[in-house]
Amino acid sequence: MMDNHFQSCIPIQKEWDIVAARQQGRDFSKQIGFGAVDQARIATAISELARNIYLYAQKGAICFEYIEDMEHKGIKIIASDEGPGISDISRVMEDGYTTSGGLGAGLPGIKRLMDHFDIYSEEGKGTEVTIQKWLR
Amino acid sequence: MDKLLREIVLENSDHIVKKWLTEIDRKKADNYTVSISEELFESTNREFVNVIFSSVEKEGMLEDLHKFSERLIHLGWPLSYLTEGMQAFRRVTMNFILERSEEVDSQQFTEILEGVDQWIDPIVNFLVNEYSGNWENTVSIQRMALQELSAPLIPVMEGITIMPLVGTIDTERAKLIMENLLDGVIKHNAEVVLMDITGVPVVDTMVAHHIIQAAEAVRLIGASCILVGIRPEIAQTIVNLGIDLSNFPTKSSLQKGFRSALEITGRRVVNVGEEDDVENILDSLGKE
Ligand SMILES: Nc1ncnc2c1ncn2[C@@H]1O[C@H](COP(=O)(O)OP(=O)(O)O)[C@@H](O)[C@H]1O
Ligand SMILES: [Mg+2]
Numbered sequence: 001m002m003d004n005h006f007q008s009c010i011p012i013q014k015e016w017d018i019v020a021a022r023q024q025g026r027d028f029s030k031q032i033g034f035g036a037v038d039q040a041r042i043a044t045a046i047s048e049l050a051r052n053i054y055l056y057a058q059k060g061a062i063c064f065e066y067i068e069d070m071e072h073k074g075i076k077i078i079a080s081d082e083g084p085g086i087s088d089i090s091r092v093m094e095d096g097y098t099t100s101g102g103l104g105a106g107l108p109g110i111k112r113l114m115d116h117f118d119i120y121s122e123e124g125k126g127t128e129v130t131i132q133k134w135l136r
Numbered sequence: 137m138d139k140l141l142r143e144i145v146l147e148n149s150d151h152i153v154k155k156w157l158t159e160i161d162r163k164k165a166d167n168y169t170v171s172i173s174e175e176l177f178e179s180t181n182r183e184f185v186n187v188i189f190s191s192v193e194k195e196g197m198l199e200d201l202h203k204f205s206e207r208l209i210h211l212g213w214p215l216s217y218l219t220e221g222m223q224a225f226r227r228v229t230m231n232f233i234l235e236r237s238e239e240v241d242s243q244q245f246t247e248i249l250e251g252v253d254q255w256i257d258p259i260v261n262f263l264v265n266e267y268s269g270n271w272e273n274t275v276s277i278q279r280m281a282l283q284e285l286s287a288p289l290i291p292v293m294e295g296i297t298i299m300p301l302v303g304t305i306d307t308e309r310a311k312l313i314m315e316n317l318l319d320g321v322i323k324h325n326a327e328v329v330l331m332d333i334t335g336v337p338v339v340d341t342m343v344a345h346h347i348i349q350a351a352e353a354v355r356l357i358g359a360s361c362i363l364v365g366i367r368p369e370i371a372q373t374i375v376n377l378g379i380d381l382s383n384f385p386t387k388s389s390l391q392k393g394f395r396s397a398l399e400i401t402g403r404r405v406v407n408v409g410e411e412d413d414v415e416n417i418l419d420s421l422g423k424e
Contacts, residue, residue, distance in 0.1 A: 015306050022338060040338070040369035041376065047340040095378055103341045109377035 009063040010050075012081075018050040021062040028064050029075050033135055041113040042075065042133055048106040049079035049129055055100055057083020057127065067132065074115075074134040082126040089119055140244060141251040145192050145229060152228055153185050159224040160184075172213075180208075184221055191259070198262055205266050215267040219260055226256050287313040289320035295327040295401040298390070302335030310346035317350050321359045328397040329354055332390050334365030344379045351384060360385065360400065364393035391418055 008028075010021040025046040029039050046062060053060035060081025067076045086092050093111070098104030107129075111117040116132035145152060160181050172180075187204045191197055205218060233248055286309050290298045297320055301313070321329060331347065333339065339347075351361035363386045366374070374381065387393035395418070398404060405418065 019304050019306075037369040037372050040373045043338050044340050044373045044377065047338050047342075051340070051342060103345045103379065105341045105378050109341060109379075112376045112378065113373065 007063055007065045009061045011059070011061050012050050012053045013059045015054060018047060018054060021050045022046040025062075025064060025075075025077065028066075029133075032066060032073055032075055034075075034133070038133060038135075042077075045110045045113045045131055046077060046079075048110050049077070049131075052106060052127075053079060053081045053083070057081035059083075060126075072134045072136065074132055076130065076132045078128065078130050080126065080128040085123040085125050085127055086119075086121040087123050089121060093119075141229075141248050141255070142192055142195070144233060144248070146189075148232060149189060152225075152232055153189075155228040155232065156185055156221075156224055157181055159228060160221060163220055163224070180213075181221075184218075185225075188222075188225055192255075198259070201259065201262070202266070205263055209267060209270050215264065218263045218267075222256055222260050222263070226252055283312060287316040289316055289324070291320075291324040291326065292394075295325065296330070296394070296397045297321065297324050297326040297328070298330045298332060300332040300335065304338070305336060305343045305346065307342075310343070313346065314350045314353065317361075318353055318357060321354055321357060326359050328400050329359060329361045330390060330393045330397060331361055331363050332365040332393075333363065333370070334367065334390070336370075339366075339370050339374060341377055341379065344374065344377070344381075348381075348384065362387055362393045362396060364388070364390045394418065 008024065010017065010024055012018065012021060022043040026039050026043045029042045034042065050062055053062075058081075060079065060083065063078045063080070065076040065078070067074045091097055092107050094104075095108045096104040107119070110129075110131060114131040114133050116130075118130040119127070120129075121127040164177060183204065187200045190200045194200075208218065229252060230249070233245070286303075287299065287301070290300070292298055299313070299317060299320070305313070317329060317331075320326065331351070333347070336343065347363065351363070354361040363381070363384060366386060366388060385396070387396060395405070
């Protein structure tokens with residue numbers, strides 16, 4: 001159906017790019033075969049990541065990749081930016097921690113929505129969040 | 137406009153018009169006229185060239201041109217039709233003068249060149265301004281229409297108001313929702329507002345945050361807000377995100393929300409006869 005290397009990226013600069021990114025994520029996960037609930041989870045996770053880029057790093061990109069192993073297929077999403085970075089990762093992973101008067105539920109929420117969550121950030125360099133969801 | 141130029145243009149109008157029409161007809165291939173019939177295209181061209189000549193005759197008066205461009209804007213013709221028409225007129229006129237260059241010396245030629253530019257440029261600027269002014273106008277009207285659409289408030293009965301939300305909620309729209317909600321509660325004297333999110337595709341933490349704030353503000357002005365139309369997949373996502381809506385009145389459907397609203401406002405649905413099946417009416421309210 002899809003080849004392994006398929007990857008596409010949506011640049012995030014304007015608020016409406018967030019909508020474009022999650023639309024792409026929704027279409028892509030539908031193609032892979034995810035049901036309505038997982039599609040909503042994936043679209044919501046993308047929305048959180050894209051909004052964080054827009055709010056804290058001003059610009060960046062969301063990339064999508066089709067993944068598979070012996071038993072399953074799935075989706076991998078990478079959100080990257082060259083913004084200010086995060087100094088204390090464990091702190092931003094706490095429920096309710098926010099520097100913008102938000103709910104502070106984005107990053108810990110994404111972790112619960114997805115099967116795999118990985119964050120790498122360097123102060124002054126940028127942030128990269130990688131998430132995955134497997135089709136069951 | 138330069139006197140010499142005017143004389144040349146007017147004396148040779150037949151020739152220039154013919155050349156201009158051929159030039160413009162070639163442009164037809166450039167797809168901007170695909171949806172325009174042959175006859176309309178030709179008659180508009182004739183009218184356009186007459187307007188140009190009348191402006192030459194009247195020494196650069198823009199009155200006819202204004203009327204003509206206004207009509208084209210109204211009919212949705214592209215601006216490029218007019219600007220290309222003017223450029224073609226410049227080319228045709230210059231070529232014509234060049235062909236007969238034995239009759240004009242180089243001094244006169246430079247004057248004519250300048251004269252043509254000084255005459256054409258203001259007209260092109262004028263047309264661009266007419267078009268962009270109109271376009272800005274259209275955009276601002278559409279924007280207003282969209283704003284009205286983006287957070288409508290429906291006073292269904294005394295004390296009960298519904299705000300159906302359809303489509304993506306961005307920061308601007310979130311602000312509007314809050315404003316309209318508070319204004320509407322006061323204006324319609326609402327006791328209960330039903331906020332229906334059936335048509336909102338994604339409820340992330342930002343949308344949830346705005347909804348919580350709006351409901352809190354409604355509570356502060358003495359009314360209550362019930363969130364309805366939470367689709368199953370949205371409910372699961374909200375729970376996964378860890379958003380706590382437990383002190384927030386929610387109902388799965390508009391129908392159920394409406395029942396609670398009736399209770400809150402001290403009312404009850406009574407079945408008065410077979411034909412007046414209120415239950416059915418309520419049922420149809422819950423449909424999307
Ligand atoms: N891409 C990013 N670059 C820099 N800082 C970020 C980024 N994403 C998140 N953060 C920081 O982590 C905090 C928590 O983010 P999140 O959990 O999404 O909650 P919220 O966005 O509501 O504040 C943010 O307030 C911000 O300080
Ligand atoms: Mg966030």
